[in-house]
Amino acid sequence: MAHIIGGLGTSHVPSIGVAIDKGLTGTPDWKPFFDGYDAGKAWMRAAKPDVAVVIFNDHGNSFFLDRVPTFAIGVADRYRPADEGWGPRAVPDFEGAADLAWHFADRLVESHFDPMICREIDVDHGLQVPMELFFGRPEAWPVKVLPIWVNTIQYPIPTPQRCWEMGRVLREAIESFPGGERVVIMGTGGLSHQLQGRRAGFLNREADLAWLDGIAADPERYRAMSREDYVEMFGSEGAELIMWLVMRAAMNPQVDLVHKHYHAPASMTGAGMVVLENA
Amino acid sequence: MAIPGLLSDRRVWKALETAAPGRVRHADVTRDAHIAAMAGRLLAETAGPLIVAGHSMGGRVAMEMARQAPARIRGLILANTGHDRQKPDELPRRMAKIAAGHRDMQAMVAAWLPPMLAPGRQADAALTEELAEMARSIGAQVHERQIRALLERPDAMDCLPGISCPVLLLAGSEDGWSPVAQHEEIAAALPCAELQVIAGAGHFLPVEKPAETAAAVAAWLARTERPQIAETPLLDRAASLRGYRLNKMAMALAEPANRAAFREDESAYLDRFGLSPRERAAVQDRNWEEMVRLGGNLFFILKISAIDPVPITAIGAAQAGMAHDDFLKQRLGKT
Numbered sequence: 001m002a003h004i005i006g007g008l009g010t011s012h013v014p015s016i017g018v019a020i021d022k023g024l025t026g027t028p029d030w031k032p033f034f035d036g037y038d039a040g041k042a043w044m045r046a047a048k049p050d051v052a053v054v055i056f057n058d059h060g061n062s063f064f065l066d067r068v069p070t071f072a073i074g075v076a077d078r079y080r081p082a083d084e085g086w087g088p089r090a091v092p093d094f095e096g097a098a099d100l101a102w103h104f105a106d107r108l109v110e111s112h113f114d115p116m117i118c119r120e121i122d123v124d125h126g127l128q129v130p131m132e133l134f135f136g137r138p139e140a141w142p143v144k145v146l147p148i149w150v151n152t153i154q155y156p157i158p159t160p161q162r163c164w165e166m167g168r169v170l171r172e173a174i175e176s177f178p179g180g181e182r183v184v185i186m187g188t189g190g191l192s193h194q195l196q197g198r199r200a201g202f203l204n205r206e207a208d209l210a211w212l213d214g215i216a217a218d219p220e221r222y223r224a225m226s227r228e229d230y231v232e233m234f235g236s237e238g239a240e241l242i243m244w245l246v247m248r249a250a251m252n253p254q255v256d257l258v259h260k261h262y263h264a265p266a267s268m269t270g271a272g273m274v275v276l277e278n279a
Numbered sequence: 280m281a282i283p284g285l286l287s288d289r290r291v292w293k294a295l296e297t298a299a300p301g302r303v304r305h306a307d308v309t310r311d312a313h314i315a316a317m318a319g320r321l322l323a324e325t326a327g328p329l330i331v332a333g334h335s336m337g338g339r340v341a342m343e344m345a346r347q348a349p350a351r352i353r354g355l356i357l358a359n360t361g362h363d364r365q366k367p368d369e370l371p372r373r374m375a376k377i378a379a380g381h382r383d384m385q386a387m388v389a390a391w392l393p394p395m396l397a398p399g400r401q402a403d404a405a406l407t408e409e410l411a412e413m414a415r416s417i418g419a420q421v422h423e424r425q426i427r428a429l430l431e432r433p434d435a436m437d438c439l440p441g442i443s444c445p446v447l448l449l450a451g452s453e454d455g456w457s458p459v460a461q462h463e464e465i466a467a468a469l470p471c472a473e474l475q476v477i478a479g480a481g482h483f484l485p486v487e488k489p490a491e492t493a494a495a496v497a498a499w500l501a502r503t504e505r506p507q508i509a510e511t512p513l514l515d516r517a518a519s520l521r522g523y524r525l526n527k528m529a530m531a532l533a534e535p536a537n538r539a540a541f542r543e544d545e546s547a548y549l550d551r552f553g554l555s556p557r558e559r560a561a562v563q564d565r566n567w568e569e570m571v572r573l574g575g576n577l578f579f580i581l582k583i584s585a586i587d588p589v590p591i592t593a594i595g596a597a598q599a600g601m602a603h604d605d606f607l608k609q610r611l612g613k614t
Contacts, residue, residue, distance in 0.1 A: 015591070059578040060526070060530050060533075060576075060578050060579050061533060064526075064527065064530050064579075065519055065523060065526060065527075066527075082533070083533060083535070084533055084582075084585075085532050085533045085538065085581075085582040085585035086585045087535075153514055153576065153578060154514045154515075154519055155513050155514060155515040155516070194511065195577040195578075195591070195594075195595065195598070196511075196512055196571050196576065196577050196598055197510050197511050197512045197571065197598055198510035198598065198599055198600060199508075199509065199510035199511050199599070200594075200595040200596075200598035200599045200610070201592075201595045201596070201598075201599055201606055201610030201611055202610070203610065203611065203612065205612075228508065231508050231511060231513070232508050235511075236508075236511050236512070236513060264611075264612070265611045265612070265613070267591060267592070268591060268592055268595050268611060
């Protein structure tokens, strides 16, 4: 059966991609941020996963406000990186883990989730940037991807509790999937940031640092919070952190926090990552 | 704030007290002979944010309040109202009414009232007597003043596209005076409106159908007034509706052909998306704060910066109302 070899949480700030594209990763602004991911990259090289499940939100690039799925699952064989308005990026296409994705879609619906199921769709920086942070910029990605889109832009966004439940189903689906795939799960988004309104530029370094430890050791605390709590604590766009709960719920109650990193601000965002292994 | 219409007082908005107990302030619109003066007086007599409900002429006052003080008006409830100016044949009829009121108020009211009600309610003695008593109590002097205000009424259509707060329109299916179609026109011109047609109600909808009115208002208030986090606009139903055209225009810039069209002739490109003059000006001025106020969401409107580069931190500073350097230091902790 397929099995989960690690759970990762990471920011997916678009400026990270821009910094890579423009060769700015060694500049004083960006070096401390990128250096912190070296340990994550090394872990990934050693872990040799076959599949990366990436939980992220689209930013209008594949779903505009004309149709907003609360949850969507990619079952495609291939995903192209979206041109978000700045021209195509030199990012290779992503091969899809279609069989696992269909199996997951089955399990979700049997578990009374009702996701949108996507056969032909581009993936934006929400998926691209986490992949680049952990795999660099290879000729071809060494893993297949299973994208899970969560609406975190138009309200109502799903509750943290619902994200958690989806993570439980994700684990069941992976562990009941025939084959020996080694799967990493990447919860993306956050940490604290706010792009709009008078509170724009809101950062909460203390809450971010507490999150990186707490998501490993005390996830129940974050599972119990309301959406409003997330917006208050992490800013309007920082509420993306609910997507890490999908990853966390798929892991054991007890995990080891193998790596963590924090840097603020990356652009306007508290940015960072964790690598978790089941204890 | 509950604003009654012609020859009316707090009695028309009793349903509002059911929908929002303890929160209703009844307005007096008997003292001014212009809609703008009525609106100005109500704004001057109060402070802070308001949700304004207006019935008939009161709806016109409510819209005028939103025009005069957009930052204070957080929502409008408009029942049995209209937007048009004086009609060509209106003046002699209105003047005759004024004269009739001065001659014999009781007779004037007895003739005026029945067509205001749904046909099925005209024989409802309790209802008609309650409303007739109210109208008589207002008196012929105020009647004349309010009619003159109505004759001079502004065309509300001019200000509707600039009203960005959520609006609930209530129309009566049997209202022959302010028909449903008129409310549909108002809804179409407003960035963020929803229209509910109450079946079997005439021009005194809030009195004819108080339970339905209270239920519609209570549900709308619950949607409109969800707990809000200070200075943090979320893309909720109201913002999504309000900013739809603006966001759609911006998001289309993800297509290379649209980027080229925008670069070549920005004005012609904007024409394709039916933006209001205010939305168009905000885009052309690259006024990010205003774009967000109009419902623009950064994830979408940011596409404009792909054509006309500006750092996201500068956009953040504009939102925060700060100088860019101060924003970098104070908000982001950059040194």
